[in-house]
Amino acid sequence: MADDYPYMVSNNKIKPIIEAIHNAAKPPKFSHEFLKQIGFSSSNDRAVIPLFKRLGFLTDSGTPTTYYDDLKDTTKRWSALGARIKDLYSDLYAINTKIHGATEDEVKxxxxxxxxxDAKAVGRYYATFKTLCDMAKFDSAAKAATVHNQEDDLDKEDKPKNGNMDKPVIAGGQPGFHYNIQIHLPATTDISVYNAIFKSLKENLNI
Structure with a gap:
């Protein structure tokens, strides 16, 4: 169960910061200095760093994660944000799977x-949560999370080394494999050479 949630005093800066991230090069560390470089020098703007860490866009040391790459991608950013909101506020979603669409009183x-x-702290949490939810796309959030999970699963699977290998064929309940063998015959007019090759194939491959 969460002890607290991240919040910003200047929630109206979250969207401009995300939009500035798109145009800026990915930094080795997302620091106060980087925020200044992209035009956000107010001390209140710094709260976006712990917010991004809690959302999973940055590691604890401030290094951008793969989710940060999604934030830079204009075709993925808002659905990626929706997925990260569901992860950060998972305790709230355990109460209401559509908590992002609930009333203020219900969320608080x-x-x-x-x-x-207390009410003051909850009010701050809510203001940031509401700002994030207003930007995010939740219909695609589950899809965005699934894509990351599928990519992780693919990395764990053994892929066939030969791209021409046929898929396993199931026969009589038992798995089997079918191979295509290509034979490059030598250029010769001596028919005995071919006869010797085919005889060897028949004896060794039982064909």
């Missing part, structure tokens, strides 16, 4: 029960 009530914080 859930936050209060989950964190045990």
């Amino acid at each position: 009530g859930a936050m209060s029960r989950v964190t045990g914080k």
